[in-house]
Amino acid sequence: MICVNGVTKRYSSTVVVDGVSCRIQEGGITSIIGPNGAGKSTLLSMISRLLPMDSGSVTVDGLDVVSTPGRDLAKKMAILRQDNQLTVRLTVRDLVGFGRYPHNGGRPGPGDRTHIETAMAYLDLTALADKFVDELSGGQRQRAFIAMVLAQDTDYLLLDEPLNNLDMKHSVEMMRLLRRLTDDFGKTVVLVIHDINFASCYSDDIIAMCDGRLVHQGPPAEIMRSEVLKDIYEIDIRIEEIEGNRIGVYFA
Amino acid sequence: MTAPALPGKNPARASAAAPLEQRRFLRSTAGLAAGVCIVTALAAVSLFVGVGDLSLSSLLSGDPTTRMLFWVSQLPRTLSIILAGMALSVAGLIMQLMARNKFVEPSTVGTVESAQLGILAVTVLLPGASMFLKMSTASVFAAAGTALFLLVLRRIPLRSTLIVPLVGIMLGGVISAVTTFFAYRTDLLQTLNSWMVGDFSGVLRGRYELLWIVGALTVIGYLAADRFTVAGMGADFTTNLGLNYNRVMALGLVIVSLISAVVVVSVGSIPFLGLIVPNLVSLMIGDNVRRAVPWVAVFGAGFVLLCDIIGRTIRYPYEIPVGVVVSAVGSVIFLYLLLRKRGSHA
16 A cells, blocks of 8 residues: 655745645556646655655555665556656667566566566567667657566556557557556556546546645546536536446537 | 566567577677677787887797887787777766766766866876876866766756757866866976877886776676666666666766776877767667677777777877877767767657
8 A cells, every 4th residue: 555644845935746645555546637737747756756755755565665775665666757768779678677677686587588578568569679769659669668667567556647659559558458457466556647538447546636735536436527527627527427437528 | 466477478479589689699799709809909910010110020039128118018008008998988888878868978078177187286286296196186076077067967957969968068168278277377288288188109017007997997887787777767767776876876977087087197088989989889789788888898999999000000100199090080970970860860
């Protein structure tokens, strides 16, 4: 379980995340939604110790993310931010292989190879394994990064807008993959996601943020309601139930 | 969770990759062995090129003058070329990963200029200082200059590919101007020149041994290779993989500064070397440091050997300093790399 206790981040006088407290249960997909500038990515960065917090604390399975040694955390939790630019010229296999670094310290064994090949197969990258990452398309590159954190084989997987750069086919495949990871292997996935309908169809729990504060948390059935979404996004969103999923219609 | 692996869709696929990787490994080892042979051949040529009347037959016949010339001048010179060539190229590679930019190296970010300022300071304040003291001071200055560059980089929000080397060149220019000013005031411009332009002609036994330090630093760079690759992916990736980013940067800073300082004190600055060698290697085999370092080292040694041989023969019996030859050849290759990069990313 991830426990977030009164976490705050401010830049000079602007408060970006304002005393957020929540619990993220094990084994499920939790989506963090909200309008631009709500502090979603900042919160995720603080949970994953990429960004120091001004006050509050975060524990992952009881480990405090500030004081626990980096390598121990790296075996428990993997984080991928958005807009990753790689200036290092690596092949896909090398990049994915670095996901094993916390486990092998740079000395790969036979078990590592299995993890790497499996992660690449999961993301449909086997044919591209020996290509350099800078020669790939945006979507392929995004999948290569996801494969890297997958190879890290952690209980917790934190992804900041993983559907960035992915077309519809690969977006759906990505969400199904994340679903399979939680259903079959008991992983805990936390996403920052913009598309509320993906959040609705695939999440177990939704955290809604607005102006740096947590405004709602609950299962999709609770969050995917017109009055709740109006509160978050300030627009009217009609909810239709299609094949058991609640879909927000906001295009017209 | 202790589950060892996610079961693969197709386990056979995983093992099918092994022979391919093995073939690739063999091919790259063969290429590397060929490179080592070429460097050895160049080293042999380098041993017998020069104004001194030195030939293999006179050496083998046991002529005492020839023998002395060989041990005191020719062999140290060739060894120092190899050591400096390897180390500067590897320092360039590490610097590029630290700055996350392909177009920097110690002589374009202020490291070398700071080292020169350090030597000047020692020379002025402690005229009789030993080589070791000069080297230590130069190292401290080099580290401070490089740290300053990295701090400035952190404060630049939009890091375009060309802004980073420009910032470095400007910083180096400012430091260089300070050095020149004080050298002028203290009548040391002439002396300053010997640290500015790399030249192996003054290398003699007893005056090059510090360069073994850079050989050792190159090995350390290789041992920490994976850390530098990870650091090259950025602070977030580094933290995610459980490494302390600042600590990796500090290690890189020490290696790069020491290598630059020792080379400047011993033979002077050899610009562009750390820029072109890693870039050419990157085009061939990529940037996985563990794989790249041996190539960069071999390539760097070979390149400087070749440039030194050119410098010694092109105007025989006079010599053109190796720094000049490397700069001339290097700037052409640098321009090519810049234009190529622009073309592919436009």
